[in-house]
Amino acid sequence: MQKKSTKRISFGLTMALCCLYISGNANAESGDGNPVVVKNNTEVTSSLQARQQNVSLRGKVVNENGEGLPGVTVVLKGTTTGTSTDVNGNFSLSVPQTGGTLVFSYIGYTNQEVAIGNQSNFNVTLRPDTKALQEVVVVGYGTQKKSDVTGAVTAVTSDEFVKGQNTTPEQLIQGKVAGVQITSNSGAPGAGSRIRIRGGASLFASNDPLIVIDGVPIDNGGVSGVANPLSFLNPDDIASFNILKDASATAIYGSRASNGVIIITTKKGKAGEKLSVNFSTQHSYSTVTDKIDVLSGDEFRALVNETGTQTQKDLLGDASTDWQDVIYRDAYITDNTISLSGSYKSLPYRLSLGYLNQDGVLKTSNFERKSLGLSLNPSFLDDHLSVNLNFKGALTESVFANEGAIGAAIIFDPTRPVFQPDNQFGGYFQWTLNNAFNTLAPTNPLSLLKQRDDQGEANRWIGNVQIDYKFHFLPELRANLNIGTDRSDSEGRIIEAANYAPNQYGVQTISRYAQNRENDLLDFYLNYTKELTGINSRIEATAGYSFQDFFSKSPDFNFVDAEGNIIGTPVDGIPSQSHYRLKSYFGRLNYSLLDRYLLTATVRYDGSSRFSEDNRWGVFPALAFAWRISEEGFMQDVGFVSDLKLRLGYGVTGQQDIGPLFPYLARYTRADNTAQYQFGNTFYNTFRPEGYDVGIKWEETTTYNAGLDFGFLSNRITGSLDVFFKDTEDLLAEINVPAGTNLTNRLFTNVGSMETKGLEAALNFVAVSNEKLTWNIGINGTLIDQEITGLSKVEDPSFTGYDVGGISGGVGNTIQKYTLGYAPFSFFVYKQVYGADGKPVEGLYADLNGDGEITPEDKYLYKNPTANFNLGFNTQVNYGNWDLSTVVRGNFGNYMYNNVYSNLGTTQSFSFPNYLNNVSANVLETGFGTYQLFSDYYIENASFLRMDNLTLGYNFGRVLNDKVGLRLSANVQNVFVITEYNGLDPEVPSGIDYSLYPRPRVYTLGLFLNL
Secondary structure, rough: OHHHHHHHHHHHHHHHHHHHHOOOOOOOOOOOOOOOOOOOOHHHHHHHHHHHHEEEEEEEEEEEEEEOOOOOEEEEOOOEEEEEEEEEEEEEEEEEEOOEEEEEEOOOOOOEEEEEEOOEEEEEEOEOHHHHHOOOEEOEEEEEEHHHHHOOOEEEEEHHHOOOOOOOHHHHHHOOOOOOOEOOOOOOOOOEEEEEEEEOOOOOOOOOOEEEEOOEEEOOOOOOOOOOOOOOOOOHHHHEEEOOOOHHHHHHHHHHOOOOEEEEEOOOOOOOOEEEEEEEEEEEEEEEOOOOOOOOOHHHHHHHHOOOOOHHOOOOOOOOHHHHHHHEEOEEEEEEEEEEEEEEEOOOEEEEEEEEEEEEEOOOOEEEEEEEEEOOOEEEOOOOEEEEEEEEEEEEEEEEOOOOHHHHHHEEEEOOOOOOHHHHHEEEOOEEEEEEEOOOOOOOOHHHOOOOOEEEEEEEEEEEEEEEEEEOOOOEEEEEEEEEEEEEEEEEEEEEEEOOOOOOOOOOEEEEEEEEEEEEEEEEEEEEEEHHHHOOOEEEEEEEEEEEEEEEEEEEOOEEOOOOOOOOOOOOOOOOEEEEEEEEEEEEEEEOOOOOEEEEEEEEEEOOOOOOOOEEEEEEEEEEEEEEEOOOHHHHOHHHHEEEEEEEEEEEEEEOOOOOOOOOOOEEEEOOOOEEEEEOOEEHHHHHHHHEOOOOEEEEEEEEEEEEEEEEEOOOEEEEEEEEEEEOOOOOEEEEEEOOOOOEEEEEEEEEEEEEEEEEEEEEEEEEOOOOOOEEEEEEEEEEEEEEEEEEOOOOOOOOOOEEOOOOOOOOOOOEEOOOOOOOOOEEEOOEEEEOOOOEEEEEOOOOOOOOOOOOOOOEOOOOOOOOEEEEEEEEEEEEEEEEEEEEEEEEEEEOOOOOOOOOHHHHHHHOOOEOOOOOOHHHHHHHOOOOOEHHHHEOOOOEEEEEEEEEEEEEEEEEOOOOEEEEEEEEEEEEEEEEEOOOOOOOOOEEEEEOOOEEEEEEEEEEOOO
């Protein structure tokens, strides 16, 4: 804003001086206010003659949303003749009849040149200048110029967000940022996503990044009654994401920053802005595009008649039911937001109201959100005191469909009907044994949805007030106080019908839950910034204190019937609650020499009540250096280089999110009803000791980063390249306890280490830019490799690692392993032997240890579910009032265990004495008669290329007598997926595919109004 004011003053001063000069010459007149410089009478005469031939031009300048832009500079190219637009974006200007070109310029927008020709009326749309929007980035406890940033930081503003039906915030940047992988957990309404920044840094502890909303770090813990703790935040309220990726950028957050930091800044009003009313409404249609390939009714009858026993043949029915068709539906979504922003006198404000109602494609599932956002940002004392008050709240209501219906639909006998004549199970067909529900058999998929009502609601709000004071006696010194809170109250209940098959009580049952969470914050810091003009340097120092308090409480409810009578063993009513605190001291020093040598030093001293006093405090330092090569004298003649900066960084960050809140304390846990002790005729639940480690401490990650930021051809081509290495020590782990100890069989402690190394690149290119057509292209890619370098406190050659990754098929089977020298979650399988026909030979595996027999010692580690290369591509084309954009993502080198094939891909899969299960069509390819759960045949290449988003929009500009800005858009999400994987979807976060809630294809029409 300072640059704009300077520009206006300079232009106005030039005009005033010219007019003053002219007024001193008797023969000089300026009828239209344009400056005229007169040197002699000849020039006066020619000027007057030219003036008589001038033509008047009029027009309007609007932004990308069709809103009038005030203060746009309009200049006749090559002259000082110009003007600026009024508050509505209108302008008028007199120019010589000889023609020429008008240049339109505005801070934050790309300059535009328009040839005058024979035109007299102009309607001009200015496009945002992406580089200008990113001039300032948000970092921990403050902001920095993008040119001064020494760490790996990426900013994404609202103009760059993924368009379409985005229900939750993280969807806005999916595929947009190098080194950041966002994978939706499922296609359920309001579902969350797995976010990984540079692969995460832990094995057993959380790998989720720290998320900071308007200065308030939120708790990564879940909120009962809602599928995604971030779903309370309306994406339309978000102005920008700033992603801090390396330790030199994240260390200011210390103990919570090993997995990166995402800073979300919400939209706010601006000083001097007139009232603006924005309304958006989107209406979407979701549909399932694919189903798991199981046998049809006729195919299943043929298979059983060919390979089954007579008893099994007698169990066949006459129907042909596609159970996946039965449980899925086409779903409708409506998403609406209205916002008012502007400035009342000296009080900038923004108020928004939102309403979202999203039906899921799995019947009965639904998510509803009513949101409120408010920001007030006044300034006092001649702008020495500024106040930012932010509030974001929502009431969310969820209907959770029983997702067990997805697995049931895959395996339920397709020769059986959905309904049966009698009302034994509410009219739904069920497998019976001795006229009672067969508890070993699967349940009718539709009854799982219709006879179980699972609803939850959560009231969550996050708010803070941030006071920033610039001292009158020392303007270089600022004090900042931030007081915030994040609170949620949630509750829910599950009602099961009396004739619901799995309900063994014979009456309607009700189970309830509730939760109260509170996260309170107090931050205070001092910031000193000083320009040292004598040595052409700048120094900025920040020192502060942070305190955060976390509290959670969950009441204990009895399991009751419809009348409130207690079913089962009464509970004691003691609520479950937790309470822990973080206390921190932090400091940062930024030093700039000659605007090209930049140094940043950071340290944070963190204490957590989750550890004992001996290990409570941790020190997390960081150091970074940047060299702006493009500012060196020897680069001044290299015209095609606009920007070139080298960055080097080192830092240590921490981790404390794991399992129990106080793993260093001796604890006793109340056992369930299967562990009771009898006194007389009464049974009492027992308490059992839990494992604990008095010496448990922080998990620490040391990160090294080298980066290069570049810009070429007047920043028409920009990008960055980063190489990073992360070494995590003292992994917070849950390990087995030797048998015979008087403890449970699990213990939380520090054990092991892991390394992560990678390369990430981002490139943005303005392919075309003129008054009619602009075309922007963005591409990013990440190469990443992780390896476990330690797993035990002492060397044990016989220890092969930890079994993880449970699968369907048998009891307690796992398919993945943590093993020294391999990537986390590597698959642990037998090597399948194939016949001459290329088909796998049933039960025949390679004898890898050469002992002449096939034993578990012949298993080997083969592939893993994490992609070693991630690709993101986005492009936007604007032609006149039309715009077209798309986002494409790709994962390469990731593998999937096809648990549908392994569990349902044999004739044994349907062979049960009292009921039948459907099988996968894969059985027709392998001919397997028995389970081969651990064959590497089921480990499939799940690399994919997915078009996430395709949007076409048209901007009508100002309509209804220039009162309303109007834009329409059409959008498709999950447009297509290219993959060799045989399952339903190649993108399953765990790497084990069995019953994923399908991601639907979503068609959206949007209307956007600005008044």
